Amino acid sequence: MVLESTMICIDNSEWMRNGDYSPSRFQAQADAVNLICGAKTQVTGEEHVGILTMAGKGVRVLVTPTTDLGKIWVACTVKFHPIFRGYYFLCSLFHFSGLEIGGEMNITAGIQVAQLALKHRQNKKQQQRIIVFAGSPVTYDKKALEAIGRKLKKNSVALDVVDFGDEEDGKAEKLDALIASVNNNESSHIVHVPAGTDALSDHTNFHWDGEGGSGFTAAAAAAGGMSGFDFGVDPNLDPELALALRISMEEERARQEAAAKKATEDASKQETDGKQASSSRDVGMAEAVSSSHNDLDKKDDQMDDETSLLQQAVAMSMDKLAPVPSSSMVIADADMSDAVDQDLALALQMSIEDSAKDSSTDTEVNKVLGDQSLMSSILASLPGVNPDDPSVKELLGSLQRQSELLQPQDKENEDESGKKEEKQ
Amino acid sequence: MSIASTIQRSQVDLQDFVDWSGVECLNQNSGHSLINALKQGYRDDDGLHLESDADEQLLIYIPFTQVVKLHSILFVGPEEEGPRTVKLFANKEHMGFSNVNDYLPSDSAILSEENLKGKPIVLKYVKFQNVRSLTIFVEDNQGSAETSKVQKIILYGTTVETTNVKDLKKIEEH
Numbered sequence: 001m002v003l004e005s006t007m008i009c010i011d012n013s014e015w016m017r018n019g020d021y022s023p024s025r026f027q028a029q030a031d032a033v034n035l036i037c038g039a040k041t042q043v044t045g046e047e048h049v050g051i052l053t054m055a056g057k058g059v060r061v062l063v064t065p066t067t068d069l070g071k072i073w074v075a076c077t078v079k080f081h082p083i084f085r086g087y088y089f090l091c092s093l094f095h096f097s098g099l100e101i102g103g104e105m106n107i108t109a110g111i112q113v114a115q116l117a118l119k120h121r122q123n124k125k126q127q128q129r130i131i132v133f134a135g136s137p138v139t140y141d142k143k144a145l146e147a148i149g150r151k152l153k154k155n156s157v158a159l160d161v162v163d164f165g166d167e168e169d170g171k172a173e174k175l176d177a178l179i180a181s182v183n184n185n186e187s188s189h190i191v192h193v194p195a196g197t198d199a200l201s202d203h204t205n206f207h208w209d210g211e212g213g214s215g216f217t218a219a220a221a222a223a224g225g226m227s228g229f230d231f232g233v234d235p236n237l238d239p240e241l242a243l244a245l246r247i248s249m250e251e252e253r254a255r256q257e258a259a260a261k262k263a264t265e266d267a268s269k270q271e272t273d274g275k276q277a278s279s280s281r282d283v284g285m286a287e288a289v290s291s292s293h294n295d296l297d298k299k300d301d302q303m304d305d306e307t308s309l310l311q312q313a314v315a316m317s318m319d320k321l322a323p324v325p326s327s328s329m330v331i332a333d334a335d336m337s338d339a340v341d342q343d344l345a346l347a348l349q350m351s352i353e354d355s356a357k358d359s360s361t362d363t364e365v366n367k368v369l370g371d372q373s374l375m376s377s378i379l380a381s382l383p384g385v386n387p388d389d390p391s392v393k394e395l396l397g398s399l400q401r402q403s404e405l406l407q408p409q410d411k412e413n414e415d416e417s418g419k420k421e422e423k424q
Numbered sequence: 425m426s427i428a429s430t431i432q433r434s435q436v437d438l439q440d441f442v443d444w445s446g447v448e449c450l451n452q453n454s455g456h457s458l459i460n461a462l463k464q465g466y467r468d469d470d471g472l473h474l475e476s477d478a479d480e481q482l483l484i485y486i487p488f489t490q491v492v493k494l495h496s497i498l499f500v501g502p503e504e505e506g507p508r509t510v511k512l513f514a515n516k517e518h519m520g521f522s523n524v525n526d527y528l529p530s531d532s533a534i535l536s537e538e539n540l541k542g543k544p545i546v547l548k549y550v551k552f553q554n555v556r557s558l559t560i561f562v563e564d565n566q567g568s569a570e571t572s573k574v575q576k577i578i579l580y581g582t583t584v585e586t587t588n589v590k591d592l593k594k595i596e597e598h
């Protein structure tokens with residue numbers, strides 16, 4: 001786990017008043033910044049984060065790299081009321097530090113000041129990183145940006161750019177060129193966020209996938225692919241809860257991915273994890289469950305409510321827009337016998353058709369559905385289905401041919417757990 | 425008495441006293457790192473060398489596990505891309521390219537072709553009596569090439585606290 005000192009460069013230019021990211025570009029940016037700072041400081045207590053603004057009356061450092069989250073939040077949220085020009089900077093540090101919107105973003109000066117701030121960091125052993133939010137047009141030409149990039153690389157500073165807002169005049173290319181000149185061993189990234197209601201913060205998390213040794217692998221697993229906020233309006237109202245939920249989900253996902261690679265030796269662990277995760281989600285919001293299904297699809301199919309989940313998962317992978325009330329998971333048992341027949345057939349049908357699809361949900365669904373012993377145990381527990389029915393056998397047989405992934409061990413373990421469920 | 429034998433008698437290769445965990449090199453190409461030039465075994469391998477990345481300058485920081493005296497230094501590099509102007513700073517921690525010109529070097533040298541073949545550069549011994557860390561700044565290279573390459577860096581000197589008494593006696597004989 002490599003410790004990093006990070007400077008975040010915020011764009012507070014006039015362009016940030018635009019509402020094409022909800023609620024406004026500026027607010028979306030502030031949320032993303034809060035999320036980054038929270039994630040960084042909470043994973044280890046040692047990562048330093050600082051903030052500066054690039055527009056307004058000029059580049060201004062609001063917070064020098066610190067582990068104190070409070071300072072950062074104050075800087076991001078409180079509006080600025082200049083009292084005395086002379087005490088401009090002092091006031092900003094103590095009470096009225098805040099972000100005024102106006103002016104034009106000066107990206108080169110911002111990066112240079114960030115570099116300077118990092119140079120004077122307390123712990124010289126920390127790796128240096130600059131995160132730039134570029135929401136307004138970039139007036140500098142490619143060469144200037146590349147020169148800056150090379151200087152950063154020479155001083156081993158990594159750079160991340162979040163490109164959002166207006167897409168104009170080769171802005172994306174310029175920023176890509178900048179990242180290309182800084183990039184050393186994939187430590188620098190750029191993410192282009194198109195306009196829409198998607199939260200900027202989701203995409204910001206997404207671009208940490210590739211960040212090696214950043215220390216928060218839990219938060220870094222892709223949060224992309226979810227529309228809107230993960231857990232309702234959490235990030236706005238209660239950032240800590242949102243962060244805690246997000247981290248627990250990412251940990252869950254990371255564990256599941258590890259389990260998917262090994263065989264079902266992890267299966268028993270997964271069940272307890274899935275149950276814990278589901279209880280935390282039940283506390284929360286409806287939308288949480290839709291994303292949780294993406295997780296659960298992968299390996300928790302041995303659980304009681306698996307077939308209803310399968311059905312939902314398959315529906316999910318089709319349109320990704322099925323928020324399911326959390327109570328459905330609790331009464332899954334009751335629903336199962338009713339809904340399962342047609343849905344099972346539908347699911348089997350779809351998995352046959354979609355076996356070539358890339359999404360992992362389908363492959364996982366295939367895996368489970370293709371496991372003949374598991375399927376027959378499920379079917380045996382259903383009132384209306386006779387596992388010896390030739391048509392059912394035929395379906396299962398065709399599935400099995402597709403799923404060559406399973407090892408013989410899988411069948412045994414799943415068989416056992418399948419039997420346990422039957423007894424329950 | 426040739427210079428080479430003087431070195432052999434009284435000075436040791438300080439490679440053993442390098443604190444490898446703190447060794448750093450700014451602007452190195454990640455595929456061709458400082459270890460290739462500095463560490464025993466790696467540096468003798470002709471296929472491995474230290475190369476710079478974004479431009480031709482290199483800033484090498486070498487801390488030691490104990491205080492040493494530095495007598496001379498040896499560079500081996502290719503004719504074109506080998507280092508030319510080299511500045512040495514004793515006991516300056518964590519320098520960057522921006523402040524390297526703010527400080528006066530403890531010693532500086534312009535390497536000739538002979539040096540690049542393995543002739544060591546004798547340093548101003550008085551300036552390097554109490555060295556905890558050494559910073560080597562490679563300012564440019566022989567042929568003004570895009571990147572600088574160094575095959576070997578060897579530091580010769582003695583330790584301060586754990587001076588080998590046998591060696592001392594030999595010097596006194598002269």
